[in-house]
Amino acid sequence: MVNVGIIGLGYWGPNLLRNLYTNSRCGRIVMCDSDPARAERMRSRYPDLYCTPDCGEVFGDDGLDAVVVATGVSSHYPLARRALEAGKHVFVEKPFAASVVEAEELVELGRRLKLVTMVGHTFMFSPPVIKTKEIIDSGELGEIYFITASRVNLGLHQKDVSVIWDLAPHDFSMLFYWLGEEPSSVSAFGHAYVLEGIPDVAFINLAFPSGSTGNVQVAWLAPSKLRRTVIVGSSKMLVYDDTEPIEKVKIYDKGVEVIEPETFGEYQLTYRTGDILSPKLSTDEPLAAEMEEFLASIEEGRKPRSSGEEGLSVVRALEMAERSLRNTTF
């Protein structure tokens, strides 16, 4: 059993809490938020759990084995560092930290103290993403040529970070997980339409050591979500559309050679060359799997999926993209 302190009960923290609460590996839970309203809401939902406004109490509680940090990105580093220095395993929401320097220090600290560091890249625990990883690793797609990802979101969620820091962590964590590598170069192009100085649209190019390339589109401004990832390999293509209810993942087989169509109508009507398979996906809850992985990696003394190293890779790519964006945006 792992005893856990959770800091930050705002938007995402309660979701993590709910999944810790029902996980049988989880023992005692201490909740922490300096905002009285949030604390009160959670106290009434979990009357059996203790809640403190002071995170120092969490770090000083010798009975706690681990800390979950679900606050804003700027406090990830100081809180995670204090947790590690207090000898506690740490789970930090994505993005891992506000800079590569911070993220590197946390990884290094965890490694030195032999403590688990894990980052909340939830999509790495989502059934379509896991299935896609299995398919890629099986070699079914062949050599991976390129991956494109669209993440066009509703409304405007952030006022202090660019759309890259807000949305690209999702796609970066998926791409790096699938390819098993981080990019050798990242460049970005975008624009700030609504708030000056806060880019709300960005197109990001990635080159990977293996030769694969990527193009990630992130934007906030749409009235309807678009979330489509296309992976083109030398043998097959895989499309993962997270807005599809029934067929989130489709694998397109290559068929025989295409014959040149003779009319514009035929040209328009020749859509594909082989079978299309949509594999059955598990219905596991990603957040439950994520919390399970955190607790299991502590109990088993092993590195978790979505470890601090993966979190660092994502932060490194975010920093490269952001720097490029600042240079090329007009």
Added chain:
Amino acid sequence: MVNVGIIGLGYWGPNLLRNLYTNSRCGRIVMCDSDPARAERMRSRYPDLYCTPDCGEVFGDDGLDAVVVATGVSSHYPLARRALEAGKHVFVEKPFAASVVEAEELVELGRRLKLVTMVGHTFMFSPPVIKTKEIIDSGELGEIYFITASRVNLGLHQKDVSVIWDLAPHDFSMLFYWLGEEPSSVSAFGHAYVLEGIPDVAFINLAFPSGSTGNVQVAWLAPSKLRRTVIVGSSKMLVYDDTEPIEKVKIYDKGVEVIEPETFGEYQLTYRTGDILSPKLSTDEPLAAEMEEFLASIEEGRKPRSSGEEGLSVVRALEMAERSLRNTTF
């Protein structure tokens, strides 16, 4: 009535020919191809039309008012130039020419000789593209923030030009038509996976004087076509998916503010904020409309839609993209 010579009876020429043949503005037609097999095939299909292997015969035929050039891109410039110099209006397949220098010279020549120059950007005559233009011009979408376009094609069609010269003319012509401007800067990133030196994947960024940005993905390597264009404006979003049979164009209205979802499930399920409208499209044949526009612009002595100027804009952007691609591709 316009008398027309058509040069090039390979892949696309017969489609143009068929639409000329049934157009009531079209008078006498002379066919021309140096390949005996192609010539023979068209002769048997149109026993009433004269066919010559020698294009000089077309240029020298004083009864012909116009010439349609449907050959490979490398011969566009010399053939179109001879046609114009022979005093004939000219229609050239896309892309207009193999370089900006060539395209500029053709436009200049047409202007000086008061002859129509037109380029076969067929999508500019396709009902969903025209409807999208109307919607943008009506102001319904508001200020256009950004446009993304995916054109992922089956198989490998070309051995001598990059995927940019093969596929981007379609998207460039649509984007410039919709926005009514050509880009101030174009950059591209891509890779050659199958044939060394022939990029088969490219991601192209475009910045327009008005402030709009664009991201165009073109690739050859897929087992199924993807053709989706997303236009995000300050008021509404439009999605044009050419592989959709019934709802090719959809307009997404902006609704009220989004409330932050409280669970991962809710987060996943909140897809959109307003109504979605899919307007009825005309069922006109794009190629018929294109040939009609060519013949009508000659008879009415006016500039056609998709004129030489538009063709030049596309070639200019292709050249910028190709140059950028050569610099950044690894």
Added chain:
Amino acid sequence: MVNVGIIGLGYWGPNLLRNLYTNSRCGRIVMCDSDPARAERMRSRYPDLYCTPDCGEVFGDDGLDAVVVATGVSSHYPLARRALEAGKHVFVEKPFAASVVEAEELVELGRRLKLVTMVGHTFMFSPPVIKTKEIIDSGELGEIYFITASRVNLGLHQKDVSVIWDLAPHDFSMLFYWLGEEPSSVSAFGHAYVLEGIPDVAFINLAFPSGSTGNVQVAWLAPSKLRRTVIVGSSKMLVYDDTEPIEKVKIYDKGVEVIEPETFGEYQLTYRTGDILSPKLSTDEPLAAEMEEFLASIEEGRKPRSSGEEGLSVVRALEMAERSLRNTTF
């Protein structure tokens, strides 16, 4: 505040309980289930609620104003009757009762004792169904010609009742709600494929006094859900597909006259005649709205949507369909 006893904590009861628990109109809740395992599960989820294995305790508790019955259909009548006779408002899961005689008696009893009777036809509280009702009532579809409904479900859920009693209550309650009438005649045709004597597929025809007709397909045997309702009116058509994530409801406008297509290809490609609109739907939770309606109708002393009368109409149609099925099934 309404104090509520809830009997039956099996499959559906806990969902109702959860929504009662968080409804501010709901006061004290008493839980009841004779199965110790179920009782224990709910006790640990709601440690503050009292749970009894004896439903007599619920009926005898003078502090309780209302009873929710979420047991199997065979016990609906005896439990609801005892609740009413004990002076308590009653909410009964669908179908209301096992026969018309039973349902009539419950309606009559509620009317005489001036107590609310309500039936859990949840779809009548689901946003797409409510939006469809609004659209029909607005006259936008014109005169309603016919409605078809497909409800093809996974696996085999029931061993004691036919697919009609299991699935048709959903569609019947929607159709009668939309049309504001119950059918004058109902006939059914079906077959028992898996368990002898338990029909698992049925096709039901309905004729309504207004002249509208209906065709409802219900089946258990499919590996994927199908749920599509088509409403064809004299002016427009509405399609409601509950498996669609983003566009559950679509309204198809009638356009101009169709021109006879000239080729088989054209024939296949002419899909529609007018605009298609998918209205934005509320994201309200149907079960929360249902429990709110039950409690509000008690507090406001009024008839609820989905009252005993509606429940009776559904049971009447079920009985007619079942009788017809028994006669025609081979």
Added chain:
Amino acid sequence: MVNVGIIGLGYWGPNLLRNLYTNSRCGRIVMCDSDPARAERMRSRYPDLYCTPDCGEVFGDDGLDAVVVATGVSSHYPLARRALEAGKHVFVEKPFAASVVEAEELVELGRRLKLVTMVGHTFMFSPPVIKTKEIIDSGELGEIYFITASRVNLGLHQKDVSVIWDLAPHDFSMLFYWLGEEPSSVSAFGHAYVLEGIPDVAFINLAFPSGSTGNVQVAWLAPSKLRRTVIVGSSKMLVYDDTEPIEKVKIYDKGVEVIEPETFGEYQLTYRTGDILSPKLSTDEPLAAEMEEFLASIEEGRKPRSSGEEGLSVVRALEMAERSLRNTTF
């Protein structure tokens, strides 16, 4: 080489003619239509073909081996009979004849005179229908439990026959072809909304000797086409949606047992239990394949797919459905 006379150059005839004209098995063609405008149109399209207004000339032409009848249903029988009596093989558009008596006589006549009789059930030559037949025959779906078919068409096409005679031939021919049997009982229910006495909506139940059941919905009144066929077998389900551009046929695998969902949300989100496969379809033109089959069966002296027998089965079912409809329609 087969020499063919074609009678009827109205709506469908020109499509057959075009495919005869390009078929290498087809020799001389004689066209026939008593309407001068139609005759003139075809004469100008095929200046090399002879056209007569007098069908007697076709029957009396000893050089003709076969006759294609593409007129209205009421003249199918007299024309086909004269053709057979003149010793010519005959292809008749669907439905084969206006009554079972007529159809039986034609089949009998063809059999006695050893002449091919074939009926234009074009869908039996369409790639998705053929692929479905292959899948059923392979046993992949298991025992076929039931088939539902929706054919909701635009506008109002006919003024003299009910929607059953107009649309049901398509679905009947497909169902009987797939199952390899004709129904033992057929009943129908419907209504005439627009023109009194001409039913424009009908729901048809079919029972087959093997135990399979069917439900066919046909209607004219919709602003958008719906064409979906669902085949549920003991092992898998197949959905064939003819309005889908890319995935017309999908096979749904059965997976493991479904776990009862615990919340309404989960209930809504559990869509399917196994993989979904959409097989690649051929892009053959159905009408070309149909004409090829007619000519080949003549040359090879064998029974064609979609022979007179199949046409008779369809007419028999149409007559049963129509009779039932007249009895039950209100």
